[in-house]
């Protein structure tokens with residue numbers, strides 16, 4: 001048996017001929033999974049974590065085929081643990097069986113995207129409400145600093161997406177409710193299937209900034225109703241941008 005690779009950071013996905021060429025920014029990005037910690041995992045778990053990370057990082061995109069042999073070669077392990085991992089990912093809704101080609105990364109349809117955002121709206125609204133009631137002064141200060149970074153990064157979609165994630169995570173933590181955190185984490189796998197960041201849509205950086213400001217102002221003012229309503233509004237706006245990106249032909253949008 002071949003031992004797992006000692007330096008998983010060197011791993012690269014080898015695209016098969018039918019895989020759409022990734023944008024340049026994506027090709028340059030290093031694989032997310034890496035280090036001795038990942039390589040020390042049991043092989044099935046290692047394959048699962050690697051594939052999961054690749055989907056979340058956008059290295060494997062919705063609709064893309066995932067072949068056992070290719071993944072086994074990528075990870076330097078046999079096909080059996082890769083198959084096990086793919087079946088676990090199928091159960092989690094991240095991949096689906098594809099005829100003759102094993103599996104493909106799941107692609108959400110219009111109705112599923114709407115259902116996902118409906119849940120996000122409720123949960124993000126609740127997180128903002130609870131944050132208005134329970135956030136510490138330090139957490140509020142962190143949110144305000146993140147808003148400043150968001151404002152400074154207005155033209156950089158990737159950076160905005162990263163700051164956006166931190167803003168939302170800070171609000172989740174400031175809610176101080178572990179069950180809400182669990183529910184939000186359960187949604188995050190499906191969010192990985194949405195594809196490119198909505199910050200690539202023209203003008204989204206500015207509008208999202210104004211929406212975040214409203215949420216944070218309401219949290220700082222300890223106004224739970226306003227915080228919930230602003231957060232729900234933010235998710236509704238994101239949903240509209242997302243639906244346009246996924247299902248319309250937006251002029252000037254590079255996705």
Ligand SMILES: [Zn+2]
Pocket residue numbers: 164167168208212234
């Ligand atoms: Zn946001």
